[in-house]
Amino acid sequence: MKIIIPTIITDAMLVSSDVAETDYDEFAMATSYSPGNIVMDTTGVEVLTLDVAPATDWAPGDLLTGQTSGETCRAVARLTSLTYQVRERTGDYTLDESIGVTGTGAKIADQGAAHPTITAATDKVHKIYEVIANSGLELLTLDVAPATPWLPNWTITGQTSMVTCKIVELITSLTYIIKTRTGPFALDEVIGVTGTGVLLADQGAAHPTVATASNTGNYPPTDVARDTPLWWKEVSSTNRWKAFDLKVGSQVSQADLISFSIAPGMIEAIAFLNLDASSITVTMTDPVEGLVYDETINLVMTDSRGISLIYDWYSYFFGTAPKTMDAVKLDLLPYLSATVAIAISNPDLTAKVGGIVVGLAGDLGTSRYGTTLSITDYSKKTADADGNFSITKKAYSKRMSVPMRLSNSVRDEVFRVLAQYRATALVWVNSEDYASEIVFGFYKDFSIVVKYLTYSDCNLEIEGIT
Numbered sequence: 001m002k003i004i005i006p007t008i009i010t011d012a013m014l015v016s017s018d019v020a021e022t023d024y025d026e027f028a029m030a031t032s033y034s035p036g037n038i039v040m041d042t043t044g045v046e047v048l049t050l051d052v053a054p055a056t057d058w059a060p061g062d063l064l065t066g067q068t069s070g071e072t073c074r075a076v077a078r079l080t081s082l083t084y085q086v087r088e089r090t091g092d093y094t095l096d097e098s099i100g101v102t103g104t105g106a107k108i109a110d111q112g113a114a115h116p117t118i119t120a121a122t123d124k125v126h127k128i129y130e131v132i133a134n135s136g137l138e139l140l141t142l143d144v145a146p147a148t149p150w151l152p153n154w155t156i157t158g159q160t161s162m163v164t165c166k167i168v169e170l171i172t173s174l175t176y177i178i179k180t181r182t183g184p185f186a187l188d189e190v191i192g193v194t195g196t197g198v199l200l201a202d203q204g205a206a207h208p209t210v211a212t213a214s215n216t217g218n219y220p221p222t223d224v225a226r227d228t229p230l231w232w233k234e235v236s237s238t239n240r241w242k243a244f245d246l247k248v249g250s251q252v253s254q255a256d257l258i259s260f261s262i263a264p265g266m267i268e269a270i271a272f273l274n275l276d277a278s279s280i281t282v283t284m285t286d287p288v289e290g291l292v293y294d295e296t297i298n299l300v301m302t303d304s305r306g307i308s309l310i311y312d313w314y315s316y317f318f319g320t321a322p323k324t325m326d327a328v329k330l331d332l333l334p335y336l337s338a339t340v341a342i343a344i345s346n347p348d349l350t351a352k353v354g355g356i357v358v359g360l361a362g363d364l365g366t367s368r369y370g371t372t373l374s375i376t377d378y379s380k381k382t383a384d385a386d387g388n389f390s391i392t393k394k395a396y397s398k399r400m401s402v403p404m405r406l407s408n409s410v411r412d413e414v415f416r417v418l419a420q421y422r423a424t425a426l427v428w429v430n431s432e433d434y435a436s437e438i439v440f441g442f443y444k445d446f447s448i449v450v451k452y453l454t455y456s457d458c459n460l461e462i463e464g465i466t
Helices: 220-224 240-244 313-318 408-420
Strands: 002-006 014-017 038-041 046-049 063-066 072-080 083-087 098-100 108-110 117-119 127-131 138-141 155-158 164-172 175-179 190-192 200-202 209-212 232-237 252-262 269-276 279-286 290-298 327-329 339-363 372-377 380-383 389-392 396-407 426-429 438-449 455-464
Touching: 002 269, 038 220, 046 072, 127 220, 138 164, 220 232, 232 240, 240 252, 240 339, 269 279, 269 426, 269 438, 290 327, 396 408, 396 438, 408 438, 408 455
Parallel strands: none
Antiparallel strands: 002 339, 002 426, 014 252, 038 127, 046 083, 046 117, 063 072, 063 098, 072 083, 098 108, 127 232, 138 175, 138 209, 155 164, 155 190, 164 175, 190 200, 252 339, 269 327, 269 339, 279 290, 279 339, 372 396, 380 389, 396 455, 426 438, 438 455
Protein backbone atom coordinates (compact mmCIF):
# COMPACT_ATOMS: atom_id res chain seq x y z
CA MET A 1 0.00 0.00 0.00
CA LYS A 2 1.47 3.34 -1.12
CA ILE A 3 0.37 6.79 -0.03
CA ILE A 4 0.85 10.26 -1.49
CA ILE A 5 1.01 13.05 1.09
CA PRO A 6 -0.42 16.13 -0.67
CA THR A 7 1.53 19.33 -1.19
CA ILE A 8 -0.98 22.21 -1.21
CA ILE A 9 -0.56 24.09 -4.48
CA THR A 10 -0.59 27.82 -3.82
CA ASP A 11 -0.93 30.73 -6.20
CA ALA A 12 2.84 31.26 -6.03
CA MET A 13 3.48 27.67 -7.16
CA LEU A 14 1.35 27.91 -10.31
CA VAL A 15 3.77 28.95 -13.03
CA SER A 16 1.28 28.94 -15.90
CA SER A 17 -1.94 27.41 -17.25
CA ASP A 18 -3.92 27.58 -20.46
CA VAL A 19 -7.19 27.44 -18.47
CA ALA A 20 -8.53 30.99 -18.29
CA GLU A 21 -10.13 32.43 -15.16
CA THR A 22 -13.10 34.02 -16.87
CA ASP A 23 -15.90 32.15 -15.09
CA TYR A 24 -17.69 35.28 -13.81
CA ASP A 25 -17.05 38.98 -13.26
CA GLU A 26 -14.51 39.81 -10.58
CA PHE A 27 -15.97 40.93 -7.25
CA ALA A 28 -15.88 44.72 -6.82
CA MET A 29 -16.11 46.45 -3.45
CA ALA A 30 -18.19 49.37 -4.81
CA THR A 31 -20.83 47.21 -6.53
CA SER A 32 -24.17 46.52 -4.84
CA TYR A 33 -25.11 42.85 -5.19
CA SER A 34 -28.52 41.18 -5.06
CA PRO A 35 -29.54 37.60 -4.16
CA GLY A 36 -28.53 35.20 -6.93
CA ASN A 37 -25.62 37.31 -8.21
CA ILE A 38 -22.46 35.26 -8.75
CA VAL A 39 -18.90 36.61 -8.73
CA MET A 40 -15.38 35.30 -8.52
CA ASP A 41 -12.38 36.47 -6.52
CA THR A 42 -8.96 35.94 -8.09
CA THR A 43 -7.34 39.07 -6.65
CA GLY A 44 -7.22 38.52 -2.90
CA VAL A 45 -6.34 41.34 -0.51
CA GLU A 46 -3.24 43.38 0.24
CA VAL A 47 -2.23 45.07 3.49
CA LEU A 48 -1.86 48.86 3.51
CA THR A 49 0.35 50.18 6.33
CA LEU A 50 0.30 53.80 7.54
CA ASP A 51 2.30 55.76 10.09
CA VAL A 52 -0.47 58.32 10.61
CA ALA A 53 -4.03 57.08 11.10
CA PRO A 54 -7.08 58.90 9.74
CA ALA A 55 -9.12 60.65 12.42
CA THR A 56 -12.14 58.61 11.35
CA ASP A 57 -11.59 54.94 10.52
CA TRP A 58 -12.03 53.93 6.91
CA ALA A 59 -15.06 51.73 6.28
CA PRO A 60 -15.27 48.70 3.96
CA GLY A 61 -15.69 49.95 0.42
CA ASP A 62 -14.17 53.40 1.02
CA LEU A 63 -12.19 54.63 -1.99
CA LEU A 64 -8.71 55.51 -0.73
CA THR A 65 -6.94 57.97 -3.02
CA GLY A 66 -3.32 59.06 -2.86
CA GLN A 67 -3.67 62.84 -2.96
CA THR A 68 -0.36 63.22 -4.83
CA SER A 69 -0.13 60.02 -6.90
CA GLY A 70 -3.83 59.82 -7.76
CA GLU A 71 -3.70 56.04 -7.27
CA THR A 72 -6.65 54.38 -5.55
CA CYS A 73 -7.70 51.22 -3.74
CA ARG A 74 -10.75 50.05 -1.82
CA ALA A 75 -10.75 49.42 1.93
CA VAL A 76 -11.79 45.87 2.85
CA ALA A 77 -11.26 45.65 6.60
CA ARG A 78 -9.55 47.54 9.43
CA LEU A 79 -6.86 45.42 11.09
CA THR A 80 -5.46 48.12 13.40
CA SER A 81 -5.59 51.91 13.36
CA LEU A 82 -2.52 51.83 11.08
CA THR A 83 -3.17 48.74 8.95
CA TYR A 84 -5.99 47.91 6.57
CA GLN A 85 -6.81 45.13 4.18
CA VAL A 86 -7.32 46.64 0.71
CA ARG A 87 -7.93 45.47 -2.84
CA GLU A 88 -8.45 46.78 -6.38
CA ARG A 89 -5.33 48.97 -6.18
CA THR A 90 -4.64 50.90 -9.39
CA GLY A 91 -0.90 51.50 -8.86
CA ASP A 92 1.85 52.50 -6.43
CA TYR A 93 1.29 55.20 -3.86
CA THR A 94 3.89 57.92 -3.34
CA LEU A 95 5.77 57.96 -0.04
CA ASP A 96 5.07 61.02 2.14
CA GLU A 97 1.67 61.70 0.52
CA SER A 98 -1.75 62.11 2.09
CA ILE A 99 -4.11 59.23 1.55
CA GLY A 100 -7.79 58.71 2.22
CA VAL A 101 -11.32 59.56 1.13
CA THR A 102 -11.12 62.64 -1.08
CA GLY A 103 -13.35 65.45 0.20
CA THR A 104 -13.68 64.04 3.73
CA GLY A 105 -11.01 65.63 5.89
CA ALA A 106 -11.41 63.27 8.84
CA LYS A 107 -10.74 60.33 6.53
CA ILE A 108 -7.50 61.72 5.05
CA ALA A 109 -4.15 61.15 6.78
CA ASP A 110 -0.84 62.83 5.85
CA GLN A 111 1.83 60.14 5.87
CA GLY A 112 5.50 60.38 6.83
CA ALA A 113 8.53 59.87 4.58
CA ALA A 114 8.37 56.04 4.72
CA HIS A 115 4.62 55.51 4.20
CA PRO A 116 2.13 54.40 2.94
CA THR A 117 3.43 50.91 2.16
CA ILE A 118 1.74 47.89 0.61
CA THR A 119 2.28 44.20 1.35
CA ALA A 120 1.10 42.31 -1.71
CA ALA A 121 -1.22 39.31 -1.47
CA THR A 122 0.89 36.21 -0.95
CA ASP A 123 -1.80 33.68 -1.77
CA LYS A 124 -4.96 34.46 -3.68
CA VAL A 125 -8.41 32.96 -3.29
CA HIS A 126 -9.57 31.78 -6.76
CA LYS A 127 -13.12 31.08 -5.59
CA ILE A 128 -16.66 31.63 -6.91
CA TYR A 129 -19.33 33.06 -4.60
CA GLU A 130 -23.10 33.56 -4.79
CA VAL A 131 -25.21 36.10 -2.91
CA ILE A 132 -27.57 34.54 -0.39
CA ALA A 133 -31.02 35.88 0.43
CA ASN A 134 -30.82 37.42 3.89
CA SER A 135 -33.83 39.60 4.58
CA GLY A 136 -34.29 41.68 7.68
CA LEU A 137 -30.81 43.21 7.89
CA GLU A 138 -30.77 46.99 8.34
CA LEU A 139 -28.17 49.74 8.64
CA LEU A 140 -28.40 51.82 11.82
CA THR A 141 -26.65 55.20 11.57
CA LEU A 142 -25.80 57.42 14.55
CA ASP A 143 -24.33 60.91 14.85
CA VAL A 144 -22.99 60.28 18.34
CA ALA A 145 -21.16 57.03 19.04
CA PRO A 146 -21.35 55.20 22.36
CA ALA A 147 -18.17 55.49 24.45
CA THR A 148 -17.79 51.72 24.20
CA PRO A 149 -18.75 50.13 20.87
CA TRP A 150 -21.71 47.76 20.82
CA LEU A 151 -21.01 44.09 20.19
CA PRO A 152 -22.88 41.45 18.15
CA ASN A 153 -26.06 40.03 19.74
CA TRP A 154 -26.42 42.91 22.19
CA THR A 155 -29.93 44.31 22.56
CA ILE A 156 -30.08 48.03 21.78
CA THR A 157 -33.00 50.07 23.12
CA GLY A 158 -34.27 53.53 22.28
CA GLN A 159 -34.68 55.11 25.72
CA THR A 160 -37.67 57.24 24.60
CA SER A 161 -39.35 55.01 22.01
CA MET A 162 -38.46 51.75 23.84
CA VAL A 163 -37.88 50.20 20.41
CA THR A 164 -35.27 47.44 20.43
CA CYS A 165 -33.01 45.73 17.92
CA LYS A 166 -30.12 43.25 17.89
CA ILE A 167 -26.60 44.18 16.83
CA VAL A 168 -25.27 42.01 14.00
CA GLU A 169 -22.03 43.79 13.15
CA LEU A 170 -20.06 46.98 13.78
CA ILE A 171 -19.27 48.74 10.49
CA THR A 172 -17.82 52.03 11.78
CA SER A 173 -18.12 53.79 15.14
CA LEU A 174 -21.32 55.40 13.81
CA THR A 175 -22.84 52.58 11.73
CA TYR A 176 -24.06 49.11 12.65
CA ILE A 177 -25.82 46.25 10.90
CA ILE A 178 -28.92 45.38 12.96
CA LYS A 179 -31.84 42.94 12.85
CA THR A 180 -35.21 42.23 14.53
CA ARG A 181 -36.08 45.91 15.06
CA THR A 182 -39.43 46.19 16.85
CA GLY A 183 -40.46 49.60 15.48
CA PRO A 184 -39.24 53.09 14.51
CA PHE A 185 -36.72 54.82 16.75
CA ALA A 186 -37.44 58.42 17.81
CA LEU A 187 -35.16 61.15 16.51
CA ASP A 188 -33.06 62.94 19.16
CA GLU A 189 -33.36 60.06 21.65
CA VAL A 190 -30.74 58.26 23.69
CA ILE A 191 -30.03 54.80 22.32
CA GLY A 192 -27.97 51.89 23.59
CA VAL A 193 -27.78 49.23 26.28
CA THR A 194 -30.18 50.16 29.05
CA GLY A 195 -28.54 50.73 32.44
CA THR A 196 -24.94 51.00 31.19
CA GLY A 197 -23.80 54.59 30.69
CA VAL A 198 -20.80 53.94 28.42
CA LEU A 199 -23.09 51.94 26.14
CA LEU A 200 -25.62 54.75 25.71
CA ALA A 201 -25.36 57.61 23.21
CA ASP A 202 -27.54 60.75 23.07
CA GLN A 203 -28.37 61.37 19.42
CA GLY A 204 -28.89 64.67 17.62
CA ALA A 205 -32.08 65.94 16.04
CA ALA A 206 -31.61 63.91 12.83
CA HIS A 207 -30.60 60.55 14.32
CA PRO A 208 -30.75 57.59 14.77
CA THR A 209 -31.71 56.58 11.23
CA VAL A 210 -32.38 53.14 9.81
CA ALA A 211 -32.20 51.96 6.20
CA THR A 212 -32.27 48.60 4.47
CA ALA A 213 -28.75 47.17 4.54
CA SER A 214 -27.11 46.95 1.13
CA ASN A 215 -24.73 44.18 0.09
CA THR A 216 -22.00 46.63 -0.86
CA GLY A 217 -18.41 46.38 0.31
CA ASN A 218 -18.89 42.95 1.88
CA TYR A 219 -15.81 40.94 0.83
CA PRO A 220 -16.98 37.34 0.21
CA PRO A 221 -14.06 35.42 1.80
CA THR A 222 -14.45 37.47 4.99
CA ASP A 223 -18.19 36.95 5.07
CA VAL A 224 -18.15 33.18 4.51
CA ALA A 225 -15.63 32.85 7.34
CA ARG A 226 -18.34 33.91 9.83
CA ASP A 227 -20.10 31.27 11.89
CA THR A 228 -23.25 32.39 10.06
CA PRO A 229 -22.52 34.22 6.78
CA LEU A 230 -24.69 37.26 6.13
CA TRP A 231 -24.24 37.91 2.43
CA TRP A 232 -22.36 35.21 0.52
CA LYS A 233 -21.93 31.47 0.10
CA GLU A 234 -18.97 29.75 -1.53
CA VAL A 235 -19.94 27.91 -4.72
CA SER A 236 -16.68 26.38 -5.93
CA SER A 237 -13.17 27.12 -7.01
CA THR A 238 -12.67 28.80 -10.37
CA ASN A 239 -12.38 26.47 -13.36
CA ARG A 240 -8.58 26.70 -13.32
CA TRP A 241 -8.24 25.93 -9.62
CA LYS A 242 -10.70 23.04 -9.39
CA ALA A 243 -7.69 20.82 -10.08
CA PHE A 244 -6.03 21.87 -6.82
CA ASP A 245 -8.91 22.45 -4.37
CA LEU A 246 -8.81 18.88 -3.01
CA LYS A 247 -12.44 18.32 -4.05
CA VAL A 248 -12.51 15.48 -6.51
CA GLY A 249 -16.09 15.95 -7.68
CA SER A 250 -15.53 19.42 -9.18
CA GLN A 251 -13.75 19.13 -12.52
CA VAL A 252 -11.62 21.51 -14.56
CA SER A 253 -12.99 21.32 -18.09
CA GLN A 254 -11.67 22.64 -21.39
CA ALA A 255 -11.88 21.63 -25.03
CA ASP A 256 -9.13 19.24 -26.20
CA LEU A 257 -6.35 20.04 -23.74
CA ILE A 258 -5.71 21.18 -20.16
CA SER A 259 -2.21 22.40 -19.37
CA PHE A 260 -0.58 23.33 -16.08
CA SER A 261 2.97 24.19 -15.13
CA ILE A 262 3.74 24.13 -11.40
CA ALA A 263 6.76 24.52 -9.16
CA PRO A 264 5.72 22.55 -6.05
CA GLY A 265 9.13 21.95 -4.49
CA MET A 266 10.34 18.43 -3.77
CA ILE A 267 7.80 15.77 -4.76
CA GLU A 268 7.94 12.06 -5.57
CA ALA A 269 4.48 11.25 -6.91
CA ILE A 270 1.49 12.67 -8.75
CA ALA A 271 -2.13 11.54 -8.91
CA PHE A 272 -4.87 12.48 -11.39
CA LEU A 273 -8.41 11.98 -10.12
CA ASN A 274 -11.85 11.94 -11.74
CA LEU A 275 -10.51 12.16 -15.28
CA ASP A 276 -12.16 12.31 -18.65
CA ALA A 277 -9.22 12.27 -21.05
CA SER A 278 -7.25 10.07 -23.42
CA SER A 279 -3.73 10.69 -22.21
CA ILE A 280 -1.59 12.67 -19.80
CA THR A 281 1.98 13.81 -20.34
CA VAL A 282 4.10 14.73 -17.32
CA THR A 283 7.53 16.32 -17.61
CA MET A 284 9.93 17.67 -15.00
CA THR A 285 12.57 20.25 -15.87
CA ASP A 286 15.34 21.19 -13.47
CA PRO A 287 16.96 24.63 -13.92
CA VAL A 288 20.42 23.04 -13.80
CA GLU A 289 20.04 19.55 -15.27
CA GLY A 290 17.28 20.27 -17.77
CA LEU A 291 14.65 17.64 -18.60
CA VAL A 292 14.78 14.93 -15.92
CA TYR A 293 11.39 13.22 -16.35
CA ASP A 294 9.12 12.64 -19.34
CA GLU A 295 6.26 10.16 -19.18
CA THR A 296 2.97 9.78 -21.05
CA ILE A 297 0.05 7.91 -19.44
CA ASN A 298 -2.39 6.27 -21.85
CA LEU A 299 -5.83 6.42 -20.27
CA VAL A 300 -7.71 4.41 -22.92
CA MET A 301 -8.44 1.05 -21.36
CA THR A 302 -7.10 -2.01 -23.20
CA ASP A 303 -7.13 -5.75 -22.71
CA SER A 304 -4.08 -7.93 -22.04
CA ARG A 305 -3.14 -7.72 -25.73
CA GLY A 306 -3.20 -3.92 -25.69
CA ILE A 307 -6.44 -3.78 -27.75
CA SER A 308 -9.01 -1.09 -26.90
CA LEU A 309 -12.00 -2.33 -24.92
CA ILE A 310 -14.76 -1.78 -27.50
CA TYR A 311 -17.13 -4.71 -27.36
CA ASP A 312 -19.50 -4.36 -30.30
CA TRP A 313 -20.00 -2.66 -33.66
CA TYR A 314 -22.27 0.01 -32.22
CA SER A 315 -19.56 1.07 -29.76
CA TYR A 316 -17.00 0.99 -32.57
CA PHE A 317 -18.93 3.39 -34.79
CA PHE A 318 -20.85 5.51 -32.28
CA GLY A 319 -19.15 5.20 -28.91
CA THR A 320 -15.82 6.03 -27.40
CA ALA A 321 -13.34 3.65 -25.88
CA PRO A 322 -13.65 3.36 -22.08
CA LYS A 323 -11.04 5.34 -20.20
CA THR A 324 -9.61 5.06 -16.73
CA MET A 325 -10.81 7.76 -14.33
CA ASP A 326 -7.80 7.83 -11.98
CA ALA A 327 -4.08 7.46 -12.57
CA VAL A 328 -0.88 7.82 -10.55
CA LYS A 329 2.86 8.00 -11.13
CA LEU A 330 5.03 7.13 -8.15
CA ASP A 331 8.45 7.48 -9.79
CA LEU A 332 8.93 11.24 -10.05
CA LEU A 333 12.42 12.42 -9.18
CA PRO A 334 12.79 14.53 -6.01
CA TYR A 335 14.29 17.67 -7.52
CA LEU A 336 13.70 20.63 -5.21
CA SER A 337 13.58 23.32 -7.91
CA ALA A 338 12.07 21.41 -10.82
CA THR A 339 9.07 22.69 -12.76
CA VAL A 340 6.39 20.08 -13.47
CA ALA A 341 4.50 20.46 -16.75
CA ILE A 342 1.18 18.61 -17.13
CA ALA A 343 -0.81 18.16 -20.35
CA ILE A 344 -4.20 16.39 -20.09
CA SER A 345 -5.43 15.59 -23.59
CA ASN A 346 -8.81 14.56 -24.98
CA PRO A 347 -8.69 15.44 -28.71
CA ASP A 348 -11.96 16.66 -30.28
CA LEU A 349 -13.71 16.28 -26.93
CA THR A 350 -13.74 18.07 -23.58
CA ALA A 351 -10.79 17.27 -21.34
CA LYS A 352 -11.69 17.09 -17.63
CA VAL A 353 -9.86 16.46 -14.38
CA GLY A 354 -11.26 16.62 -10.85
CA GLY A 355 -8.01 16.70 -8.93
CA ILE A 356 -4.26 16.83 -9.37
CA VAL A 357 -2.41 15.83 -6.21
CA VAL A 358 1.38 16.00 -5.91
CA GLY A 359 3.56 15.24 -2.93
CA LEU A 360 5.94 12.91 -1.18
CA ALA A 361 5.24 9.18 -1.30
CA GLY A 362 5.31 6.52 1.40
CA ASP A 363 5.06 2.73 1.55
CA LEU A 364 2.98 1.33 4.41
CA GLY A 365 3.36 -2.36 3.73
CA THR A 366 2.47 -5.29 1.47
CA SER A 367 -1.18 -5.64 0.54
CA ARG A 368 -2.66 -9.12 0.69
CA TYR A 369 -5.42 -10.69 -1.37
CA GLY A 370 -8.89 -9.91 -0.09
CA THR A 371 -9.20 -6.17 -0.77
CA THR A 372 -12.85 -5.04 -0.75
CA LEU A 373 -13.96 -2.18 -3.04
CA SER A 374 -17.27 -0.31 -2.81
CA ILE A 375 -18.84 3.12 -3.12
CA THR A 376 -21.06 5.30 -0.94
CA ASP A 377 -23.76 6.94 -3.04
CA TYR A 378 -25.08 10.30 -1.83
CA SER A 379 -27.98 10.39 -4.29
CA LYS A 380 -31.43 10.98 -2.82
CA LYS A 381 -34.23 8.50 -3.47
CA THR A 382 -37.69 9.50 -2.28
CA ALA A 383 -41.09 7.91 -2.77
CA ASP A 384 -44.47 9.61 -2.96
CA ALA A 385 -47.69 8.28 -1.39
CA ASP A 386 -48.21 5.89 -4.31
CA GLY A 387 -44.72 4.43 -4.13
CA ASN A 388 -43.37 6.27 -7.17
CA PHE A 389 -39.71 7.02 -6.72
CA SER A 390 -37.87 10.18 -7.71
CA ILE A 391 -34.09 10.15 -7.74
CA THR A 392 -31.79 13.13 -7.33
CA LYS A 393 -28.37 12.16 -8.59
CA LYS A 394 -25.53 13.36 -6.36
CA ALA A 395 -21.87 12.58 -5.83
CA TYR A 396 -20.40 9.31 -4.61
CA SER A 397 -17.22 8.37 -2.82
CA LYS A 398 -15.03 5.31 -3.04
CA ARG A 399 -14.42 2.94 -0.16
CA MET A 400 -11.63 0.42 0.14
CA SER A 401 -10.82 -2.16 2.80
CA VAL A 402 -7.24 -3.47 2.50
CA PRO A 403 -5.60 -6.32 4.45
CA MET A 404 -1.82 -5.84 4.74
CA ARG A 405 1.18 -7.68 6.12
CA LEU A 406 3.84 -5.70 7.97
CA SER A 407 7.33 -6.62 9.02
CA ASN A 408 7.53 -6.19 12.78
CA SER A 409 10.61 -4.03 12.26
CA VAL A 410 8.43 -1.29 10.68
CA ARG A 411 5.28 -1.85 12.73
CA ASP A 412 5.90 1.10 15.07
CA GLU A 413 6.70 3.41 12.15
CA VAL A 414 3.50 2.47 10.30
CA PHE A 415 1.54 3.05 13.51
CA ARG A 416 3.19 6.49 13.90
CA VAL A 417 2.49 7.52 10.30
CA LEU A 418 -1.15 6.45 10.45
CA ALA A 419 -1.61 8.27 13.75
CA GLN A 420 0.03 11.40 12.32
CA TYR A 421 -2.22 11.50 9.26
CA ARG A 422 -5.51 10.70 10.98
CA ALA A 423 -8.40 12.76 9.57
CA THR A 424 -6.10 13.82 6.72
CA ALA A 425 -6.92 13.32 3.05
CA LEU A 426 -4.19 11.31 1.32
CA VAL A 427 -4.01 9.42 -1.96
CA TRP A 428 -4.08 5.71 -1.14
CA VAL A 429 -2.68 3.48 -3.88
CA ASN A 430 -3.29 -0.23 -3.47
CA SER A 431 -2.49 -0.88 -7.14
CA GLU A 432 -1.23 1.51 -9.81
CA ASP A 433 -2.85 -0.65 -12.49
CA TYR A 434 -6.47 -0.28 -11.37
CA ALA A 435 -8.27 3.04 -10.91
CA SER A 436 -10.69 1.37 -8.51
CA GLU A 437 -7.76 0.85 -6.10
CA ILE A 438 -6.70 4.51 -6.13
CA VAL A 439 -8.64 6.44 -3.49
CA PHE A 440 -8.30 10.04 -2.36
CA GLY A 441 -9.59 10.24 1.17
CA PHE A 442 -8.87 9.30 4.76
CA TYR A 443 -8.84 6.13 6.77
CA LYS A 444 -11.79 5.52 9.05
CA ASP A 445 -10.15 2.76 11.00
CA PHE A 446 -7.00 0.70 11.13
CA SER A 447 -5.92 -2.19 13.31
CA ILE A 448 -2.68 -4.11 13.69
CA VAL A 449 -2.86 -7.70 14.87
CA VAL A 450 0.45 -8.94 16.33
CA LYS A 451 0.30 -12.64 15.41
CA TYR A 452 3.80 -13.79 14.52
CA LEU A 453 7.40 -13.30 15.57
CA THR A 454 8.55 -11.53 12.39
CA TYR A 455 5.40 -9.96 10.94
CA SER A 456 1.97 -8.63 11.85
CA ASP A 457 -1.35 -8.28 10.04
CA CYS A 458 -2.98 -4.91 9.48
CA ASN A 459 -6.35 -3.87 8.10
CA LEU A 460 -7.16 -0.40 6.74
CA GLU A 461 -10.66 0.98 6.14
CA ILE A 462 -10.38 3.89 3.68
CA GLU A 463 -13.18 6.29 2.77
CA GLY A 464 -12.88 8.55 -0.26
CA ILE A 465 -14.05 12.14 -0.44
CA THR A 466 -16.16 13.58 -3.24
